Amino acid sequence: MKTFPGPRGLPDTGDRDWWLPAIALMADGVPRDKIFPMDLDRAYKKLDEIKPYISVWWKTGNQVAQIMRDQEVAMTLSYSGRALTAMNEGAPFQLSWNDAIMDTGYFAILKDAPNPEGALKFINYFYGHAEGHPAFIKTANYATHSKDGMALLPPEEQKNYATAPENFKLLMVPDFKWIGENRDMLRERWQNWLAE
Structure with missing residues (x-):
């Protein structure tokens, strides 16, 4: 104190x-x-x-x-x-x-979702395409799992997130x-x- x-x-x-x-x-x-x-x-x-x-x-x-x-x-x-x-x-x-x-975050599809197939397609696309991650990261202010997506951010922005190597080890x-x-x-x- x-x-x-x-x-x-x-x-x-x-x-x-x-x-x-x-x-x-x-x-x-x-x-x-x-x-x-x-x-x-x-x-x-x-x-x-x-x-x-x-x-x-x-x-x-x-x-x-x-x-x-x-x-x-x-x-x-x-x-x-x-x-x-x-x-x-x-x-x-x-x-x-x-x-x-x-800590971790998850995507989930509600049991009675009106379009579970569309939701699953989005999740599969998101996890398979790094190019969408920088916009998501900047909007949510949370990093994603994608090292390739994080690498698309300018280095000075990467340091703001837990997944930056210098932060992750801490x-x-x-x-x-x-x-x-x-x-x-x-x-x-x-x-x-x-x-x-």
């Missing part, structure tokens, strides 16, 4: 029950490749230290971008695309990829198997702690 003073924001969203203990463990000196299985007692001891400095527990991606634009916080954990959007709109922040959490890789096996316990512990 002394190195980077000022109000902070943290998520109270769907994945906060494992994100924040993971971040707390790294803040307490645990290397990113040793986070799982989580020492939750250690994580929550660190979260107890951090909690008084949190001025905004944000609930949505829109809210985190807004608190950045409005400069309600000096620092926040954020979805990278939401942070980049706020920064592109003038918010005076910088991205830090060091110990950022690697990411914490979650153990989703462990998270899934412990999800109910993680949620209950988080909800009890936040209510204290």
Whole structure:
């Protein structure tokens, strides 16, 4: 808190029950490749230290971008695309990829979609053609899986995304198997702690 003073924001969203203990463990000196299985007692001891400095527990991606634009916080954990959007709109922040959490995104077709064949054709086209990725990346402010598509962006833009090699090597890789096996316990512990 002394190195980077000022109000902070943290998520109270769907994945906060494992994100924040993971971040707390790294803040307490645990290397990113040793986070799982989580020492939750250690994580929550660190979260107890951090909690008084949190001025905004944000609930949505829109809210985190807004608190950045409005400069309600000096620092926040954020979805990278939401942070980049706020920064592109003038918010005076910088991205830090060091110990950022690697996460994934998916395309899905709804069970009763009106045109599932068309949706599947789009997905197959998207995953098979790199030339469409730069426009998608710039619009969504999130990288895609395509190294060839990323290479079509100017080098100074590539550094804004998690998949840039210099950023990718800094990411914490979650153990989703462990998270899934412990999800109910993680949620209950988080909800009890936040209510204290």
